[in-house]
Amino acid sequence: MTKTKEMSRHTDSEQRGGGDPCAGCGDCDRGRDALDTRRGVLGNSRGAFNLWSPWTFIIVLLPTVFLSWLFLRPLLAPPLTPQELRGRQIYFAGTSPSGGRIKAYIGNDRIALPGSAATCDSCHGSDGRGRPEAGRIPSDITWDHLMKPYGHSHPLDRKHPAFTEASLKRSILNGHDPAGNTLDVTMPTYAMSLEDINDLIAYMKRLQTDFDPGLEEKSIRIGTLLPAGGRTAAIGQGMVEVMAAYFEEINSRGGIYSRKLKLIAAPYETTGQSALAGATRLMDNEDIFAVVGAVIAGADRQMAELAEDKKVPLIGPFSFFSADPDALNEFTFYLYSGLSEQVRALVDFAARDLKLDNPRVAVLGQGDDHQKDLQTAITEQGKVHGWSAVAGFSIVPNRFDADGAARAFKEQGVDCLFYLSFGGLKTLLEAADRADWRPHVFLPGALIEKEILELPVGFQKRIYLSYPTLPSDQTPAGVSEFQALLEKHELSVKHLTSQISAYVAAKIFVEGLKRTGSELSREKFIHSLEKFYQFQTGLTPRVTYGPNRRIGALGSHIVTVDLENKKFTPFGDWIDISDRG
């Protein structure tokens, strides 16, 4: 058996998750840069910076970002009055703020259900414009429409004069339109107190201007998170600058459906916890429509849960673990595959391209939650290919008996190794070389160290790395557009890959806005994103989303390590894993 010692957490879990979408393939010197910055982005949570100080933020970012939280936001529409707010609750939740009972009567038999089972918004939509569904056509009930002086002509020849407040109440309580026609049976009738119906009507007057948070007639407020501290600050700043410049470009061309984009950056320390706290503040206090291109690594899953909880779209977070696929986080749209999707792609690659037929697989990691998740991904994806022998081992890198382990693995016939620990691979493979044990070795490129090029030559063409994106994804048009932006705004390349990721997140966001049109809401925006199919960003793999798909580039590139010439070589085609849903 392998000698496994008790795990001591001598690296941060964030560090394990660390990595750069392009830690380099050797074709450029970005690999080196990425290796250094990996810790910068994700690592050292014990950094000297301990700030939640707006002052640091101002000094760093004043030139590029709106600082509107320091000022009172000029509101175009006055905030909802208490009465309108009560009406809002009735409209969206079907419950009475005054503690009374609201009942909905449905169907021919007018069955009584709690009002919460048939909320106005579920049929007429959060904007009141109605959504045709299940063969039913809930009317447009925005105030302007209801009050049109010449009344309405509905399908099936139903015509009626304009509503008055009294006739509107009758339609909700008794199911008649102003002409006395009975409304379609799909429209429930309601029983509620006089106070409640008055509140509801008061809110219905405001419905059409009561936009989702962050939306105004002429602006869209967008949040992002900015890690601050040491080198990380520079990276975060680089990302925010690129997004701000891009939004400025859009604004200079008139904005999106005449709404200007405003970026609000919230700084946080480099720990996952403070990222979460920063995001919570951003979502609670800053009145933003969405969070775009934020660095959230270290709190990946919690961040997706937070977005779900607050119903704030989170677009292109810079992250290494995607959300729990079973949790179906509706609001989080990732750009790249996280580590678990990458190991799935490695398994597909091993089975299909290397034709490893039910290999004996050892998964080495530090025995933490990340290893558990990745091991589950490997086991499940292996099952698809008929793999039945996947076993996990927990190690402390560089502090275990590598020779003993190599001999034991050899004895057990292990011919496939997933190395999910940060550091220690060289020690292990040198021992393997001595023991004449030469398994195929797979690992996410995010986990490699510089020593990867110094591995024994016996592992030539046996080491395979996954990369969610490579320079080969970039199109000439995409590159020149990006360069033009940098030049025009005199931005320096601080950390190209993270800047690209932020830029592409912003691009996806803007594309989603364009496709949604002028009647914007978070719900409609999410539906537009779900229709993205092979969207060409110009700098990354093409992006596809769907009702159940939240990872744009679902799959991985494979890169092998050419140990003879000491370089990285891309290998084969992009591995698409979207067929697993």
Next chain:
Amino acid sequence: MIRAATMLTIAVMLIFSGLNPPAAVAGSGHGGGHSGHAMPTPGAATQGKAVEVELLDLALVDQDGRKVRFKSDVIGDRLVIIDTFYTTCDTICPILSALFVNLQHKLGSRLGRDVVLVSISVDPGIDIPARLKKYAKRHGARPGWIFLTGGKRSVDRVLRGIGAYVRDYTQHAPAILVGDGKHGGWTRYYEFPKPDLVLGRLEELRAARLAKAQ
């Protein structure tokens, strides 16, 4: 164009759903009312209709991702109440599900023992188990209320077998099917039947069972 299409849709819906206008319409005789309601049936309440069904024993998937056979695992020998839905439906599905919540409440501890509630997705391509699970949770579904999805072909065949297949899932009409997995006696209620009507039918089926057992 759109209007014509939607009108047609409504007309088709009215025919297929056996939709009747609410009692309030009766005799009011207003001109220019819904033409779909041209022949009002005064005071018509939702009535059950005896139907023949074929329970196919195909493999489907429940909200926990478990493979289950429709006839043998899901229905078995129990009394069942079935509806169809899809998780992205906002209008009638929440209402049907609210009815099921009501039934679940009234069934109390019988749920999962001799009675099961079954909700089958008509949009299995999108409704993966995780979606069903989220939907079930939102409605406070207890064990004994089973949500089903699966391969589209299997789901479609199962739906055809129980007469609940629609080509375009967005046109799916509200209906509830009640029956006895052992002895049949299937009844379909269109639109939204009163919970007591459905429970009454369950009682009849149970009584018929006891009679048979003697």
